[in-house]
Amino acid sequence: MGSHSHLLLFLLLVFLPLGKPDLASDKAALLALRSAVGGRSLLWNLTQPTPCQWPGVHCENNRVTVLRLPGVGLSGQIPSGTIGNLTQLRTLSLRVNALTGQIPADIASCTGLRNLYLQSNLFSGEIPDFLFSLHDLVRLNLAGNNFSGEISPGFNNLSRLATLNLENNRLTGSISELKLQSIKQFNVSFNQLNGSIPSILQTMPSSAFEGNSLCGGPLESCPSNGTSTNESPSNNNNKKKKNELSGGAIAGIVIGSIIGVLLILVILFILCRKNAGKKTRSVDVVAVKQPEVEIPGEKPVGEGGNGGLGSGFPAPATAIAAATAKGDVTNSGNKKLVFFRNDSRVFDLEDLLRASAEVLGKGTFGTAYKAVLEVGTVVAVKRLKDVTVNEKEFKEKIEAVGAMDHENLVPLRAYYFSKDEKLLVYDYMAMGSLSALLHGNRGAGRTPLNWETRSSIALGAARGIEYLHSQGINVSHGNIKSSNVLLTKSYDAHVSDFGLAHLVGPSSTPNRIAGYRAPEVTDARKVSQKADVYSFGVLLLELLTGKAPTHALLNEEGVDLPRWVQSVVREEWAAEVFDLELLRYQNVEEEMVQLLQVAMDCAAQYPDKRPSMAEVTRRIEEISRSTLRQEDPHPDLIDDPDDGSSGRTHSVGSGPPPSLMD
Structure with missing residues (x-):
C-alpha cells in the first residue's frame, strides 16, 4: 500500500504542474512576439492573469489555439521561439501587416495548424518545405507577398487542403505536378508561371490563373508540339523547292497582301459604324x-x-x-x-x-x-x-x-x-445570397441547409461586421440583411453593400428593409453600430427559423420576426420556432438554443441592452466550437475549427432561458 501511495504522489508531482507551464510558455512566446514585431500596436493588458483574455488570442484546455492579429501594424521579421512555441495552435492569422523575411521554420512545431493566413505582408524567399509537413492544413493563404521560386509538388502532401491562395507573388515554373484532391478554392494569378494547367484544377475560374503564361483548362488551349522532326530528305527537298519562289510570285504576294489589308480596313470601318449605331439605340432600353x-x-x-x-x-x-x-x-x-x-x-x-x-x-x-x-x-x-x-x-x-x-x-x-x-x-460570389439559399426552392427537390453550414455562415457574417465596426466608432454597415450576405462555393459568408448608405438619398431606403431595421432608426442613412447589431440579430433569427422578416407578418396584427419568436417561445417553446430542416439534428439542440439566445439579445428593443459585435462574434465562435466537439464532418466549412468551452444551457423543450422572456 505504501509503495502505491508513493507512486501516486510521484505521478501527481510530475504531471500536475504541466498545465500551467504550458500556458506560461505560450504567454512567454506571445510576449516575445510582441517585443519583436508588435510593440505598442498589440494592446495587451499584461496585468491580466491569462493571455487568453488578450485581443486576438483564444484558448482551449489551458493552451493558446487561435492567434488572430490582422491589420495591427506588425513589422519586421518573426523570430524563432515565438509562434513555434505555440504548439497547440490551430488558426494563425497575421494578414495585412508589414512582416518581412522568411516564414520562421519552427512553425513546423504547430502540427495541428489548420488555418494559416499570411496574405498581404512582405514575406520573401521560396515557399518553405516545412509547410508540407503540416498535414492538417485546410486553408493556406500566402497571397500578396514577395515569394519567389517554383511551386513545389510538396503541396500534394496536404491531403486536407481546401483553400490555397498564392496570387500576387513572384513565383516561377509550372503547376503541372499539382494534384490537390481536396481543393475547393485555388488562385495563382499574377505570378510568372508557365506551362499547362493540370486537369484537377481546370474547373477553377480563369481568374485563378490570369496574369501568367499558363494554358489549358479555363484558359486558351495549349499549343501543339509542332511538326515532327523525323521528316524524310525528300520532304525537305520538296519544301526547299516550294520556298524558291520567282520574283513575279513574290510581287504578286505583296500586291495581294496590300489589297487584303485595305479590304480588312474597309470591313472594320463598316462594322464600327454599325456598332456605334447599336450603342446609340441602346439608350432607349x-x-x-x-x-x-x-x-x-x-x-x-x-x-x-x-x-x-x-x-x-x-x-x-x-x-x-x-x-x-x-x-x-x-x-x-x-x-x-x-x-x-x-x-x-x-x-x-x-x-x-x-x-x-x-x-x-x-x-x-x-x-x-x-x-x-x-x-x-x-x-x-x-x-x-x-x-x-x-x-x-x-x-x-x-x-x-x-x-x-x-x-x-x-x-x-x-x-x-x-x-x-x-x-x-x-x-462574383458563385452561390448567390443567403436569402436565396434559405427561401428559394422550398419544394421537394430542395437540399436541406444543415446546422454546420448555418452556424458557419452566422460566424462568417459576424466576423465581417465586427471588422467594419472596428474601423471606427462611427463606421456601420447600415443595410444588414440576408440578401447582402453572399456565399462562395464552399459556403463561406461574405458581407456586401457596406458603406453605401451614405451615398444615396432617402428614396433608396424603402420599407423593404423595415423587417431588419432597429426600432430607433428613423433615417436609414444614419444607422449606428447598435442598430447594425439589431439587424444582425434579425438575420440570425432568419437563419434559425427559416422565415424571412419581410414575410414574418404571420397574422393580422403585423408582428415582426423578433416579437413573433418571443411570443412562440412563451407559449410553445422551440417546437414552433426552429426551421423544420434543423429539427432533424438532435445532437445540436443546445447549440441551436444558444444561437437563439444570441439572436434575441441582439434584437433587444433598447440599444444599450444589445451586445457589441465583438461580443456577438465571440459567443458564436464558442457555439461553433461546441458543435465541432461533437462532430466535425465538414471541417473546411468552419473558419476556426478549434474547440473551446461553453456553459450548460437549456435544451430544446425544457423551457426558455430567462433572458428570452424579458
Whole structure:
C-alpha cells in the first residue's frame, strides 16, 4: 500500500504542474512576439492573469489555439521561439501587416495548424518545405507577398487542403505536378508561371490563373508540339523547292497582301459604324421600367433574353453605352475604371461594355449584374441609383469602402463615376445570397441547409461586421440583411453593400428593409453600430427559423420576426420556432438554443441592452466550437475549427432561458 501511495504522489508531482507551464510558455512566446514585431500596436493588458483574455488570442484546455492579429501594424521579421512555441495552435492569422523575411521554420512545431493566413505582408524567399509537413492544413493563404521560386509538388502532401491562395507573388515554373484532391478554392494569378494547367484544377475560374503564361483548362488551349522532326530528305527537298519562289510570285504576294489589308480596313470601318449605331439605340432600353426583384440571386441564371438578362433589365454594358452616347464619359474626362489596392487592371470600361450580363437582382441601392468578360473573368457589377453626393464626396466615401479588407467582406475591386452612371465592380460570389439559399426552392427537390453550414455562415457574417465596426466608432454597415450576405462555393459568408448608405438619398431606403431595421432608426442613412447589431440579430433569427422578416407578418396584427419568436417561445417553446430542416439534428439542440439566445439579445428593443459585435462574434465562435466537439464532418466549412468551452444551457423543450422572456 505504501509503495502505491508513493507512486501516486510521484505521478501527481510530475504531471500536475504541466498545465500551467504550458500556458506560461505560450504567454512567454506571445510576449516575445510582441517585443519583436508588435510593440505598442498589440494592446495587451499584461496585468491580466491569462493571455487568453488578450485581443486576438483564444484558448482551449489551458493552451493558446487561435492567434488572430490582422491589420495591427506588425513589422519586421518573426523570430524563432515565438509562434513555434505555440504548439497547440490551430488558426494563425497575421494578414495585412508589414512582416518581412522568411516564414520562421519552427512553425513546423504547430502540427495541428489548420488555418494559416499570411496574405498581404512582405514575406520573401521560396515557399518553405516545412509547410508540407503540416498535414492538417485546410486553408493556406500566402497571397500578396514577395515569394519567389517554383511551386513545389510538396503541396500534394496536404491531403486536407481546401483553400490555397498564392496570387500576387513572384513565383516561377509550372503547376503541372499539382494534384490537390481536396481543393475547393485555388488562385495563382499574377505570378510568372508557365506551362499547362493540370486537369484537377481546370474547373477553377480563369481568374485563378490570369496574369501568367499558363494554358489549358479555363484558359486558351495549349499549343501543339509542332511538326515532327523525323521528316524524310525528300520532304525537305520538296519544301526547299516550294520556298524558291520567282520574283513575279513574290510581287504578286505583296500586291495581294496590300489589297487584303485595305479590304480588312474597309470591313472594320463598316462594322464600327454599325456598332456605334447599336450603342446609340441602346439608350432607349434604359428607359424601360425595371420590375422589382426582392432577393438578389433568386432568379435562375440564364433566363430571359438579351444575353441572359430578364426582360426590362438593362445590362451594365447598356448602361455604360447609354452614358457614352450622351457624351458623359468623354466630357467628364474619366474614361476608365478606378481600381483599388494593388489590383492589376485586367479589364477596362470597354471590356465591361462588351461583356455579356445576367441580372442578379434589384436591391436597396441599385441593380446587380453578373458580367462575363471576353477574357473569361467574371465580376459582379452594381449600378447605383439615386446617388445624392457630388463627385468629390463620392470618391472620398467609395475609396474608404475600397480600403476595407477582410476575408468575410465582398471586396470592392473598382468603381466608375460619371454624371449619369455610377458603377461598382465586386468579386462574383458563385452561390448567390443567403436569402436565396434559405427561401428559394422550398419544394421537394430542395437540399436541406444543415446546422454546420448555418452556424458557419452566422460566424462568417459576424466576423465581417465586427471588422467594419472596428474601423471606427462611427463606421456601420447600415443595410444588414440576408440578401447582402453572399456565399462562395464552399459556403463561406461574405458581407456586401457596406458603406453605401451614405451615398444615396432617402428614396433608396424603402420599407423593404423595415423587417431588419432597429426600432430607433428613423433615417436609414444614419444607422449606428447598435442598430447594425439589431439587424444582425434579425438575420440570425432568419437563419434559425427559416422565415424571412419581410414575410414574418404571420397574422393580422403585423408582428415582426423578433416579437413573433418571443411570443412562440412563451407559449410553445422551440417546437414552433426552429426551421423544420434543423429539427432533424438532435445532437445540436443546445447549440441551436444558444444561437437563439444570441439572436434575441441582439434584437433587444433598447440599444444599450444589445451586445457589441465583438461580443456577438465571440459567443458564436464558442457555439461553433461546441458543435465541432461533437462532430466535425465538414471541417473546411468552419473558419476556426478549434474547440473551446461553453456553459450548460437549456435544451430544446425544457423551457426558455430567462433572458428570452424579458
